[in-house]
Amino acid sequence: MSQLYDCRDAFAQALEEAARNDPRIVVVINDSLGSSKLKGFKAAFPQRLVNVGIAEQNMVGVAAGLANGGKVPFVSGASPFLTARALEQIKVDLAYSQANVKLCGMSSGLAYGELGPTHHSIEDLAWTRAIANLTVVVPADPLETAQAVHEAARLSGPFFLRISRMPVPQVHPADYRFRLGKASWLRQGSDITLIATGVMVARALEAAALLANDGIEAAVINMATIRPLDREAVVEAARRSGAIVTVEEHTIYGGLGGAVAEAVVTTYPVPMRILGVPGVFAPTGSPEYLLEHFGLTPAGIRAAALELLKARAEQ
């Protein structure tokens, strides 16, 4: 098995690098120093780390004010609380105001498995994706995470970076360059396309390998930018393969699947399957257990792809 990484390490390291190059960068946290892995940042830049305590609405408002004062704040906290509790502040103080603030939703998706549905962040893409002006990015591996941090620091405007704590392998080659709003094609194939995001990208690649054993060539796309979505890549996938399966550790309503489906039905309609959490609160269990429970495994993705191809053949 290939080496696994916690993307928070890449996040923290990249943020320190960015902060060394740009004195405007500050961090705002809600008592989340450890869970954001920012102890190193605090040691390197003690004056540039603002801990507002357990107060998410204030955290996002403070970041907007810091941006008004010329700073580039990175706001880091557990994604369920950052996005839900401060949603109006995200909409008004950041997105509507075009504030130069970078939200970093940690431990998103099902990463807090055992802690229960209060701590699962399986709606954050739907919430953030619905807000105008807000860029939404979900990196798939440590390389992409680091590059997304640097891109967020470089670009002016509100940005949401969704970061997991579930271990993932490196899915991109060392010379990969993340481009905002551009999907990356990790595998070519003309029978079906798997479009995945975040921690599911590696699993989609494994599913494609299983499908190859079945004689089915599946393309795999890493859709790291959820908004603005790479509609061209979606259309190309639809044209080339005629069938799309999306995979995310997020509710099936309003996330990657919703975004891709919106693009598909308005450009080049083809049959789709949307894999994710099917509109329920997840039970308690480890992240791996929950992914298994919802079929978000290589085997589960393979099964969905086969079912879709069978249904299409019968049409």
Add this chain to the structure above:
Amino acid sequence: MTPDREDQLAALRKKANLLRQRDLVMIQRAGIGHIGGDFSALDILVTLYFAVLRVDPQHPDAPDRDRFILSKGHCAGALYNTIAEVGFFPTSELETFMKPLSRLNGHPDRTKVPGVEASTGPLGHGLPVGVGAALAARLDGAPWRTYVLTGDGELQEGSNWEAAMAAAHYGLDNLTVIVDRNRLQQGAPTEDTIRLEPLADKWRAFGWAVREVDGHDHAALLHMLQSESWEAGRPRCLIAYTHKGQGVSFMCDNVDWHHRVPTPEEAERALQELREAVHG
């Protein structure tokens, strides 16, 4: 009081009265607006913009400007009238207030209106943003100050108290919150809705330096806002006792005027009262 000071205060009174008249005409023309809260806040806004804030309408984004944040965003009308008079945009544009495609939305938009520091509307947003701005100045060792005007009913939003805690923790004595204490919220008195008193004690308990003032007394407002007597290391809270609908007898302290639009007859009566007040 020096003659200069007396002239300054007379000018502020005159300016506030003029802006009340313009605001009234603007709201009547638009057929929508929040006249009661506009009138309770106008003396505070005029004092800030014409005597306290270091802002330059020619350079609205100058890094060292003072920041003013209108947290009670529904009183955009009072802010627009004030900053137009300062010169951030032509006063003639007030005629477009809340008209289709006007940038003078019913709540201020920082991306469109020069001089607006924060897009507000939903209550309880201004103080957290003010805390962030004050922190930015602190980080840079910059001398500019941040002022936030909140409504009183709006203090029922918990986000204010999150921000109040943080401001005191960080010792932000470059931050001043002014509470427009008109004692009325949309539908009823604050004390009949969710009680705020003892309000000064609450701010003190949160670690703030607190002063109380007649929010329609320009001399008192100016004295407090320019005073050097505030405790060092504490954020400042100025509770300004005001009257909703101040300046017009039949609007004053009347909850109905939170967002009622005057009829032509009421508008004429109100304008008459305001004109007499400035000449009398």
